[in-house]
Amino acid sequence: MYVTLSDLSETQSERMLEVIDQVKRGIASIRNQFGLDKRVNDVKGTIMAHFSSMWESLHNTRPRNLGGFGDVAPELFEILDPAILQIIKVLGRMPDILSRR
Numbered sequence: 299m300y301v302t303l304s305d306l307s308e309t310q311s312e313r314m315l316e317v318i319d320q321v322k323r324g325i326a327s328i329r330n331q332f333g334l335d336k337r338v339n340d341v342k343g344t345i346m347a348h349f350s351s352m353w354e355s356l357h358n359t360r361p362r363n364l365g366g367f368g369d370v371a372p373e374l375f376e377i378l379d380p381a382i383l384q385i386i387k388v389l390g391r392m393p394d395i396l397s398r399r
Contacts, residue, residue, distance in 0.1 A: 342396045345392065345396060346392075346393065346396065349389065349392050349393065352389065353386065353389060353390075356382055356385060356386050356389070357386070359378075359382060360378075360379055360382050360383075361374040361375045361378055361379050362375075362379070
């Protein structure tokens with residue numbers, strides 16, 4: 299299980315944003331100098347990439363797939379598997395939502 303929390307101080311965060319702004323301006327300058335086109339990454343594509351990875355991770359944590367790590371307690375099939383399958387079911391609604399206009 300992972301949670302990402304920012305451990306940056308306010309000063310570090312401000313300084314990082316300044317550096318990021320400088321980098322973005324530098325990239326924009328190069329793009330303008332050479333007449334390069336912008337690439338646009340859409341949010342749907344990014345979400346779907348993360349969705350695929352998450353879906354695979356969830357399936358890999360199902361008890362039937364944990365045997366490579368040693369014996370799997372029988373109660374995991376009764377407790378963990380239904381919980382993971384429910385999450386997979388809810389997660390499975392995302393592609394439908396994203397395909398609608």
